Amino acid sequence: MSELAGAAVANVPHFIQGELVVGDDGRFGRFTTPTLAIDALVWPRSAPGPAFCTPLAEVMDILVATGERLQTDPSGFLAEAYDAMVRVGDLDSGVLKRAYQQLPPLFAREWLEFLVQGELGGADLLDDWREVIDPSGRRSRYRAFPPRLVHVLAGNAPGVAAISIIRGALTKGVNLLKLPSNDLFTATAILRTMAEVAPGHPVVRSFSAVYWKGGDETVEKFLLRPIFFDKLVAWGGEGALRSAKQYVGPGFELVAFDPKTSISMIGREAFASREAIAEAAEAAAIDSCLYDQSACTASRFQFVEASMEEAEAFCEMLQAEMGKERLTASGGGTVHVPAEVREELQSLRDLEPFYRVFGDCDGKGLVILSEDPVDFHPAGKTVNVVTVASLDDALRFTSVATQTVGIYPAERKEALREKLAAAGAQRIVTLGAALGGGVGIPHDGFFPLHRLVRWVTDEG
Known part of the structure; x- marks a missing residue:
């Protein structure tokens, strides 16, 4: 058993410019942290960052070696993180275990190369200047210059920490x-592993990972300034982004992976047979239960091209499928249905037959069937199935706040994708395939690496 797992209160280590820092002077309910030495969290602009001149090939070698070491975890850093997360985190232990098993492949060389090629158009821009000649014959050079970044991480999935470290290193x-x-x-465990792979290396010294309470002005007013950093890379909910935006201004840019809602669109083909309904229900359950519905990609509203009777059969199967344990979903009993959702459900049960509720607040999945979307945010493995005469009718419920749209069957995507894009949707997938994506292709409507770097030109 790890030291963290046996402690009454979890101790959160910090990682500052390549060094592990421990202590318990900062107290935050269920956990403690070292004293936050704010001056140690900045890299002065009077000198280049440690890895500014490191060849990209060398950076990739370190990331690949880090992934390989995470796979075996000989020092037990991931195991220790897992033990602590089970105690003070939100994810089901089985979901968390499987999520940790998915971290090492993210560091594979072929994925790193695909990411750089897809998001920047070539590795040369990270190492040197690319020369171009415009139609007038004027020569210019430009490059993707290393940035100074503050990452406000989200904790709904461990992969957020991993991909943030990968992007920061690249x-x-x-x-x-x-x-x-x-x-x-999670982030500290990955960085500790990287430090074992390449102790004291410039890439390792380019990272710090610490905790402070979001919105703490004594910390944020000092750190979140253009004198120290170029960009604020913010994941998370509306509250976190609202807090972050107050510091954005000239010279300090916001790169936001802001909260979105995802939906499903299920065509009449799903109701051709009981087997087709079962297939669609399983795919819809996979998409709706991603990280027990804590991910933005998790579907919360599902529009079905069906009669009410057909939709009822689908809802029964969907609710049963939502109770099954999957790669990113628990089997039930560990998911908390928020109090506000419980109150809304009680009201809806009193309004039958206009609304029908399938399932209970037991963490195994809840399905609400209606003719119009409910006016609250489904959460805690809760899905609203809405009947429509045509999938085109669902377009009016799509906006710039819509992230992923899962479509069944796949053949219907081509006719809908232009309309969905015009309505504001960012990502269109086959139903059941909402997990993944975003590496080497646009994520939240943009190329992250392209936004993270500083584009500098040398003209004439």
């Missing part, structure tokens, strides 16, 4: 990671 800048209260350990 761009060769300096990176301050603000740990989220619902994932205090």
